[in-house]
Amino acid sequence: MRTKRLYTIVACLMATLIAITAVAQEQQRKVTPVKPNTNKTLTPPKGTPEKIINEYLSGDTAQARAQERKDSLAKIYPHYPKLTEFSLGLNFGDLLMTAFGQKYTSVDLNATLNMWNRFQPVLVMGLGRAKDTPQDMNFTYTGKLSPYFKLGANYNFLFKNEPRYQLYAGARLGFSAFKYDITNVNIDNPYWGEYGNSYEMKGVSSTALWGEFLAGLKVGIAGNWSLGWEVKFHGIFKEKKNENGKPWYIPGYGTRNGNWAFGISLYYTIPLNHDRWPVKEEKGKNKQVKSNDQIAPPIR
């Protein structure tokens, strides 16, 4: 009797459970209907590169989306080619200063290779000389025309912009081997009554190795011509010791008193791989830099 009643209860419970499940499934279908729109054709926006369209059509959506991401980054960080441009510069700051009474002068040619519009290895070669007979002093200093060399690099902070406008910081290692004369020396020794003593030091040779940190600005003025200004902080690492003194003027470095120097240069720039430069595109009033072959397709 009891067993019969138990079977009845179990059967009722099972029927109830099945009924509840069926109702729940019916409700789920109503809440989240699936639209059968998988056959809808998406049209890519105008201007989407054919390569990306083909990748989507071939089913390689991962590749296409990676390309999309790359392109959107390229919008923010325009990529210049490895060899962006080559500049030849003439530093004429010291030449100008001789017109203002500076007693030494130097002129140098610098070659700069602009890589990715960021890193710029620089080679500098120049000549310097000095001649000074200071008032109320007892000597004439003649720094003979001597060469100097500098090797270094710049980093362009405006790498997103056109290379015509650059704001950079850099470092240089400089070296010069040079000779100088000290003449017309006149020394008096009043206590001992020794007046009019004189000596000459001719062809004193010396070498100097120095370093520079610099900040500079380069502005395109017309066509491929640019003007540049540099402010330098420099210091002597090593120089040849001489029993008869230290040179007053070091070609390429300047005078040894003071750690600051300035330079003004005129540059002529030759663009390299110009076809791979990001192109400037105007949209109404807003200018936007875009890469030649990189247009981001908003396919989703």
Place this chain on the structure above:
Amino acid sequence: MTSKIKYCACATVMALVAMVSCNNDNCMGNSTGIPLAAFFNNDKKVTISNLTVYGIGAPNDSTIINNTNANQVYLPLRITQTSCQYVLNYNTEGIENDTLTFNYDIIPYFESRECGAMYNFKITSWEHTYNAIDSVRIPDPMITNSDVVTINIYMR
């Protein structure tokens, strides 16, 4: 274009002004190499009362210091000879004068544009009498234009 040229000219002029104004025209030392002698007693600097110092052979018997209290004195070296002598007169009864003799090499030297060309000296040997002087020490024989004590005279 014209505004760009104006900016460029302005930057150039500013750079030139900065270049002109960045000059340091001071000589921090003497105008020639000169020894500075200081008096010591038991490694303490002492002042000698009523001291007269003069060089033997100086024109008109001129003195370097005359009857003065001094704890140090400049002793200018001759530049036409490689030796010179000085007399230290203590102006005190019972203490005889002392004589100092220095032998040296003369070295032409260009210090800087501000200090000029000068002579440095390298002391090769020295002698002295022992009336009031106990000993003389010269730690660095190179005499330059630096304004530092180079000769230590130890008194009895």
